[in-house]
Amino acid sequence: MKNEQLVEKLEARGIKPTAIRLLVLRAMLESDHAVSLSELEDRLETVDKSTIFRAVMLFLSHHLIHGIADGSGMLKYAVCSDDCHCEASELHTHFYCEKCRKTFCLTGLPVPIVQLPVGFTVNSVNYVVRGICPECQEVE
Numbered sequence: 001m002k003n004e005q006l007v008e009k010l011e012a013r014g015i016k017p018t019a020i021r022l023l024v025l026r027a028m029l030e031s032d033h034a035v036s037l038s039e040l041e042d043r044l045e046t047v048d049k050s051t052i053f054r055a056v057m058l059f060l061s062h063h064l065i066h067g068i069a070d071g072s073g074m075l076k077y078a079v080c081s082d083d084c085h086c087e088a089s090e091l092h093t094h095f096y097c098e099k100c101r102k103t104f105c106l107t108g109l110p111v112p113i114v115q116l117p118v119g120f121t122v123n124s125v126n127y128v129v130r131g132i133c134p135e136c137q138e139v140e
Helices: 003-012 019-030 037-043 049-061 134-139
Strands: 065-069 075-079 092-097 103-110 128-131
Touching (some): 019 037, 019 049, 019 075, 037 049, 049 065, 075 103
């Protein structure tokens, strides 16, 4: 993705584009799976860890990315589609590979609707399917 497109993506969410934010966003977009902070730190080894953390927290607060608690003990992050506002009705299923420990967004699979008792309100949903991804199955 070109820098101009990255700048547009940030500005569309009300985020001021800086060199570091562009680096973090590019690293996230270049991944084929959701990434943890430690993965971002490894990919951007010349960038201070706290700077990466601040960029990720800013992205989260502006709904540029979403966080996934996949049960691995590390929160993973993935870039949202341009029309996403991270509302419960827009959420999708995630897949955690138990072999390579990667988490994938399955954007074509909406989270199943659960009818809650009267008085309960949904703010977010985390739906993770666990198993083996196609790439790891080929290795077996």
